Amino acid sequence: xxxxxxxxxxxxxxxxxxxxxxxxxxxxxxxxxxxxxxxxxxxxxxxxxxxxxxxxxxxxxxxxxxxxxxxxxxxxxxxxxxxxxxxxxxxxxxxxxxxxxxxxxxxxxxxxxxxxxxxxxxxxxxxxxxxxxxxxxxxxxxxxxxxxxxxxxxxxxxxxxxxxxxxxxxxxxxxxxxxxxxxxxxxxxxxxxxxxxxxxxxxxxx
Amino acid sequence: xxxxxxxxxxxxxxxxxxxxxxxxxxxxxxxxxxxxxxxxxxxxxxxxxxxxxxxxxxxxxxxxxxxxxxxxxxxxxxxxxxxxxxxxxxxxxxxxxxxxxxxxxxxxxxxxxxxxxxxxxxxxxxxxxxxxxxxxxxxxxxxxxxxxxxxxxxxxxxxxxxxxxxxxxxxxxxxxxxxxxxxxxxxxxxxxxxxxxxxxxxxxxx
Amino acid sequence: xxxxxxxxxxxxxxxxxxxxxxxxxxxxxxxxxxxxxxxxxxxxxxxxxxxxxxxxxxxxxxxxxxxxxxxxxxxxxxxxxxxxxxxxxxxxxxxxxxxxxxxxxxxxxxxxxxxxxxxxxxxxxxxxxxxxxxxxxxxxxxxxxxxxxxxxxxxxxxxxxxxxxxxxxxxxxxxxxxxxxxxxxxxxxxxxxxxxxxxxxxxxxx
Amino acid sequence: xxxxxxxxxxxxxxxxxxxxxxxxxxxxxxxxxxxxxxxxxxxxxxxxxxxxxxxxxxxxxxxxxxxxxxxxxxxxxxxxxxxxxxxxxxxxxxxxxxxxxxxxxxxxxxxxxxxxxxxxxxxxxxxxxxxxxxxxxxxxxxxxxxxxxxxxxxxxxxxxxxxxxxxxxxxxxxxxxxxxxxxxxxxxxxxxxxxxxxxxxxxxxx
Numbered sequence: 001x002x003x004x005x006x007x008x009x010x011x012x013x014x015x016x017x018x019x020x021x022x023x024x025x026x027x028x029x030x031x032x033x034x035x036x037x038x039x040x041x042x043x044x045x046x047x048x049x050x051x052x053x054x055x056x057x058x059x060x061x062x063x064x065x066x067x068x069x070x071x072x073x074x075x076x077x078x079x080x081x082x083x084x085x086x087x088x089x090x091x092x093x094x095x096x097x098x099x100x101x102x103x104x105x106x107x108x109x110x111x112x113x114x115x116x117x118x119x120x121x122x123x124x125x126x127x128x129x130x131x132x133x134x135x136x137x138x139x140x141x142x143x144x145x146x147x148x149x150x151x152x153x154x155x156x157x158x159x160x161x162x163x164x165x166x167x168x169x170x171x172x173x174x175x176x177x178x179x180x181x182x183x184x185x186x187x188x189x190x191x192x193x194x195x196x197x198x199x200x201x202x203x204x205x206x
Numbered sequence: 207x208x209x210x211x212x213x214x215x216x217x218x219x220x221x222x223x224x225x226x227x228x229x230x231x232x233x234x235x236x237x238x239x240x241x242x243x244x245x246x247x248x249x250x251x252x253x254x255x256x257x258x259x260x261x262x263x264x265x266x267x268x269x270x271x272x273x274x275x276x277x278x279x280x281x282x283x284x285x286x287x288x289x290x291x292x293x294x295x296x297x298x299x300x301x302x303x304x305x306x307x308x309x310x311x312x313x314x315x316x317x318x319x320x321x322x323x324x325x326x327x328x329x330x331x332x333x334x335x336x337x338x339x340x341x342x343x344x345x346x347x348x349x350x351x352x353x354x355x356x357x358x359x360x361x362x363x364x365x366x367x368x369x370x371x372x373x374x375x376x377x378x379x380x381x382x383x384x385x386x387x388x389x390x391x392x393x394x395x396x397x398x399x400x401x402x403x404x405x406x407x408x409x410x411x412x
Numbered sequence: 413x414x415x416x417x418x419x420x421x422x423x424x425x426x427x428x429x430x431x432x433x434x435x436x437x438x439x440x441x442x443x444x445x446x447x448x449x450x451x452x453x454x455x456x457x458x459x460x461x462x463x464x465x466x467x468x469x470x471x472x473x474x475x476x477x478x479x480x481x482x483x484x485x486x487x488x489x490x491x492x493x494x495x496x497x498x499x500x501x502x503x504x505x506x507x508x509x510x511x512x513x514x515x516x517x518x519x520x521x522x523x524x525x526x527x528x529x530x531x532x533x534x535x536x537x538x539x540x541x542x543x544x545x546x547x548x549x550x551x552x553x554x555x556x557x558x559x560x561x562x563x564x565x566x567x568x569x570x571x572x573x574x575x576x577x578x579x580x581x582x583x584x585x586x587x588x589x590x591x592x593x594x595x596x597x598x599x600x601x602x603x604x605x606x607x608x609x610x611x612x613x614x615x616x617x618x
Numbered sequence: 619x620x621x622x623x624x625x626x627x628x629x630x631x632x633x634x635x636x637x638x639x640x641x642x643x644x645x646x647x648x649x650x651x652x653x654x655x656x657x658x659x660x661x662x663x664x665x666x667x668x669x670x671x672x673x674x675x676x677x678x679x680x681x682x683x684x685x686x687x688x689x690x691x692x693x694x695x696x697x698x699x700x701x702x703x704x705x706x707x708x709x710x711x712x713x714x715x716x717x718x719x720x721x722x723x724x725x726x727x728x729x730x731x732x733x734x735x736x737x738x739x740x741x742x743x744x745x746x747x748x749x750x751x752x753x754x755x756x757x758x759x760x761x762x763x764x765x766x767x768x769x770x771x772x773x774x775x776x777x778x779x780x781x782x783x784x785x786x787x788x789x790x791x792x793x794x795x796x797x798x799x800x801x802x803x804x805x806x807x808x809x810x811x812x813x814x815x816x817x818x819x820x821x822x823x824x
Binding site: 011012015016018019020022023024025026027029031034037041042043046056057060064067068071072074198201 | 627628630631634635637638639642645700703704707710711714715717718721722725726729731734735738
Binding site for chain 2: 423424427428430431432434435436437438439441443446449453454455458468469472476479480483484486610613
């Protein structure tokens with residue numbers, strides 16, 4: 001009926017947003033000014049930027065895992081409708097916001113008031129995991145948007161994603177909780193979760 | 207005759223522009239400086255950034271609705287010609303400009319002279335809705351760029367979009383008018399319109 | 413033999429670069445600071461930004477015309493090879509550089525030393541037109557990369573592009589020359605050329 | 619089985635990241651402020667920006683060569699799996715980081731402490747060449763992700779890439795080593811390598 005009732009453009013738009021969000025992260029690593037360098041030395045200042053490198057790495061890994069999961073879901077999703085476009089839009093809303101808490105964290109990780117930045121960072125990660133759950137719930141409810149002739153392999157894959165999703169929000173809610181107790185533990189948990197999901201993906205698919 | 211008399215590349219280019227414009231919005235949320243934080247506290251400063259969050263959310267929702275509508279139109283449009291590329295270019299012109307009034311609004315929403323930023327913001331939204339009307343008018347005039355064998359479903363969809371377009375410019379012109387009376391009412395109207403069109407899309411398509 | 417000896421990815425990569433370059437232009441329009449606003453008033457400052465709006469509009473139109481022409485060329489080009497990827501890369505080199513002279517022009521259009529920014533701006537536009545000529549020359553030499561069974565329509569289109577290309581570099585060289593005599597005349601010429609090529613495209617293709 | 623066990627989306631996402639990273643480089647060329655211009659003159663300041671132009675050109679050429687090589691590899695790669703997505707992610711990690719050492723180099727090339735920026739710049743280029751080797755090793759091990767019916771032409775091409783890869787890391791390790799002895803020699807070597815690989819690509823493929 002339509003040229004594109006499929007998911008080509010929703011994937012292209014999402015890929016664009018993921019690619020830009022992941023690349024903008026580097027703009028948060030600030031080049032030191034000449035005045036600072038005169039006073040403190042360039043090597044010293046570049047070493048002191050380690051919270052920026054940490055924030056860059058954690059956010060890069062997190063968005064990469066999100067992209068891989070989005071990619072995986074869309075190998076099973078065959079159709080789209082308007083409501084689905086907005087569920088996907090909600091996910092992208094939190095993804096495009098993510099560079100802001102990343103920049104905050106890079107700037108204030110060692111500040112006495114760092115807790116509020118860790119709350120915002122882990123809170124955004126938690127919101128992303130919830131939006132993912134909503135997106136997948138909408139797509140799979142009554143197999144709404146999945147392939148029409150669902151093969152057993154699709155069913156197995158879909159169940160794996162559902163399983164994956166069950167723990168995501170819980171674990172990121174845990175990270176959010178931990179951020180009220182210890183900033184460094186909550187960020188370490190976020191980095192660990194990104195690496196953990198990467199390894200889990202690796203094991204589940206191969 | 208040609209490899210691509212279709213709309214693949216115009217969609218890819220537009221998706222790129224939409225994806226970048228929607229992701230650049232986050233750069234307008236300014237990370238507070240260490241000097242400010244010493245004086246006023248980080249939590250206080252992050253709370254005081256609420257005009258930035260509001261501007262980010264309103265502009266994100268507006269561009270998302272534009273993208274969904276663009277996506278919808280292009281499920282019905284099958285061909286393109288040079289004039290159409292420039293009509294689409296006019297739409298993208300106002301979309302790429304949109305982050306500037308968004309940044310202005312975020313910075314000066316509470317300033318005594320905020321009215322001029324609300325004029326510019328709602329004026330740009332009005333210009334976008336007019337460019338959309340022009341784009342759709344050009345594509346549908348004598349069914350110029352629609353599918354050759356127009357099915358009744360395509361006709362119904364096309365009429366829905368035409369209907370949608372009838373009120374868009376009027377409502378954004380209203381928001382533009384309101385911006386001369388009350389800044390907050392005009393921005394609230396823009397946010398409401400984006401949410402309203404999202405819900406309307408949802409209802410019309412499903 | 414190969415999955416993709418075609419031009420899909422070169423088009424996707426180029427579209428990405430064009431879309432980003434055209435959207436980054438808006439970052440050059442600087443939001444005034446609160447200190448400036450206290451002294452001079454917001455409406456006054458926004459009006460005084462007109463060189464930024466002019467530079468944004470001229471560069472947007474120029475990149476849009478480039479994209480339309482690139483799009484048109486690639487409806488006729490069917491194959492690619494490594495040398496062609498680098499010819500295209502040369503074009504993209506000048507396109508990605510273009511936001512810098514645009515920002516310079518926006519900042520210093522009214523400065524006594526504005527001539528050097530106009531030289532750089534028109535010089536970059538001239539370099540883009542030369543890179544285009546090289547790209548098209550390489551693609552069409554002995555019909556190297558065109559469709560194998562060249563229909564008469566392809567031949568006519570290809571001749572139109574060659575014709576188009578003949579005057580492009582000459583006219584931009586003229587703009588470069590004029591920039592040594594009068595800054596405003598050279599920028600007006602650039603804006604005129606972008607609009608002129610847009611209208612010309614319109615007439616030639618429809 | 620799946621809609622997309624292929625490489626369409628991994629190519630689209632990578633193209634997005636390459637296109638953004640290559641276009642963001644221009645943001646590192648700083649527009650001089652009016653105060654500086656009053657003191658030193660605009661022409662003089664624009665000439666003094668030559669380290670920025672050099673860094674822009676070297677990084678642009680390097681990312682362009684990476685993109686061409688990535689494009690070439692993916693004409694031979696037919697399938698993807700989760701581990702492969704993460705190998706590709708590792709490559710993109712260093713590519714998205716590359717604008718930071720580029721900006722550092724542009725700012726501090728003539729500074730007495732420039733050595734550390736050259737170390738970081740050449741070190742990142744070395745890391746990119748290693749990530750490439752890993753990606754290609756993973757894809758070709760037991761012909762894991764190559765076309766199933768490997769023609770002799772694919773085999774020849776694959777061997778050329780393997781050959782290409784053998785020297786890449788060695789040469790960039792050399793540049794890294796040289797950066798401890800001479801900043802300018804190491805950057806000249808990076809620019810030379812990008813141009814050398816471009817010419818080599820040209821010769822090998824045509």
